[in-house]
Amino acid sequence: MTSASDLASWAALLADETRAAICLALLDGRAWTAGELAAHTRVAPSTATEHLHRLVAGGLLVERRQGRHRYVQLAGPSVAHLLESVSAGIDGRAAPPRGLRAATADAALRRGRTCYDHLAGQLGVAVTDAMTGAGLLDQSGGFALTPAGLAWFTDTLGVHPEALRPGSRPLARGCLDWTERRQHLAGTAGAKLCETFLHHKWIERIGSGRAVRLTPDGRSALRDLLALPDPD
Amino acid sequence: MTSASDLASWAALLADETRAAICLALLDGRAWTAGELAAHTRVAPSTATEHLHRLVAGGLLVERRQGRHRYVQLAGPSVAHLLESVSAGIDGRAAPPRGLRAATADAALRRGRTCYDHLAGQLGVAVTDAMTGAGLLDQSGGFALTPAGLAWFTDTLGVHPEALRPGSRPLARGCLDWTERRQHLAGTAGAKLCETFLHHKWIERIGSGRAVRLTPDGRSALRDLLALPDPD
DNA sequence: GCGACGCTTCGGCCACCGCCGAACCATTTC
DNA sequence: GAAATGGTTCGGCGGTGGCCGAAGCGTCGC
Secondary structure, eight states: OHHHHHHHHHHHHSSSSHHHHHHHTTTSSSOHHHHHHHHHHHHOHHHHHHHHHHHHHSSEEEEEETTEEEEESSHHHHHHHHHHHHHHHHTTTTOOOOSSSHHHHHHHHHHEEEEETEEEEHHHEEEHHHHHHHTTTTOOOSSSHHHHHHHHHIIISSOOOOGGGGGGSOOEEEEEEETSSEEEEEHHHHHHHHHHHHHTTEEEEOOTSEEEEOOOOHHHHHHHHHHOOOOO | EEEEHHHHHEEEEEEEHHHHHHHHHHTOOOEEEEHHHHHHHHOOOOHHHHHHHHHTTTEEEEEEEEEEEEEESSSSSHHHHHHHHHHHHHHTTOOOOOOOHEEEEEEEHHHHHHHHHEEEEEHHHHHHHHHHHHTTTETSSSOOHHHHHIIIIIIOOOOOOOOOOGGGOOOSEEEEEEETOEEEEEHHHHHHHHHHHHHHTTTEOOOTBEEEOOOOOHHHHHHHOOOOOOOO
């Protein structure tokens, strides 16, 4: 069972505001360089270096050296999922944000965003619901891709069948949305879906954060592929 | 959305080993006095007081003054659930415990324990499975009590129907078990189940921790009520 | 009322940690 | 090669926070 020191040392990693900001930024699933994170959190590069050391040593992050860059990202879906859980749990009793800028940024996030490596927000929930309605996804006993769903991924989206083989990571998993209080599709299938959407420019990122926007192309694609009416 | 400072200040509450130990102790769902927690964590009473102040101010704990005692317990099921999630997430990559005492304590916890206010461990999972098999619980689409299950609670266990009215807390909810990697029954029904078992002395606590043991009475009760073969 | 008890407040000590700037190293560019 | 860029190491500063013991305060038992 978890010892108090395990829990404390794990929590200590997130207990610093700068490290927390780093982890939240990395929740977009992408790899960031040390310099980008330093600029994003407004600390000196040397300070960012120390934080990254601790986060990597603590197992929350993994790094990849490439030339003179040091890329870091979350250590895996389980870490991302845990962070999302904590984040959602805290939001449960948080007050609404103040200020217009915060409010509009929040609205964009509610509308659509990436959650580690898959789609979330109203967009993620809408797509998940549409897939369920179309018989591609079976939510009756946990989350599972139907045979039709599997075919839809390979034939319609053009995802390589090899990429959808069951591995250590579940193919389809539900992920609780902290804005919608609904499940959306996660797991390998969720990641591939998001990847495809980005690749086809059906969605595009807003600024440098996690928020995404449905493009006109994406609108018609969703209508054609999933009979999804325009989400407002 | 969660700001970095929210996340950091929340994590800071758990980032101290003493406070982490307090929270883990309170995961048994009971109310502890300040003195008990001081003794349990081996710090001076004055130190425990400060920690309790911070935990209450942070919303993780609630307190109830009673005479010269200060009783404190987790602020609610959502807090307990969040703590369990984090705990389980950390255990995901933790090493097995060292030493005989730790090993036997761990075995007892694996066998049966309370998880905030409901049953967990092998016992919790076994009861949950038996209820599902007997048609009392429907796990096909989330966790839900069947009509037969509702009747079983009121007629067989003698739980007052008022207590099972849907409120803000879900009646039946799945809670992921960190030892069994399986779901067990949580929510109001899970709490009432555990309460009844304790009341009838079908289970009893081992020592002062979260571990519980099935009594001989409990064994026969489970056989009669749920056709559950003796769990080894 | 008096003492025992449980908890709290206060003052002070000490360790830790986050931060920065300066110097340094490695890679890339010119 | 020299300059520019990205990252790291190191030393030092200051704030925070955990801890204790001593003193204080309300409650309970006799």
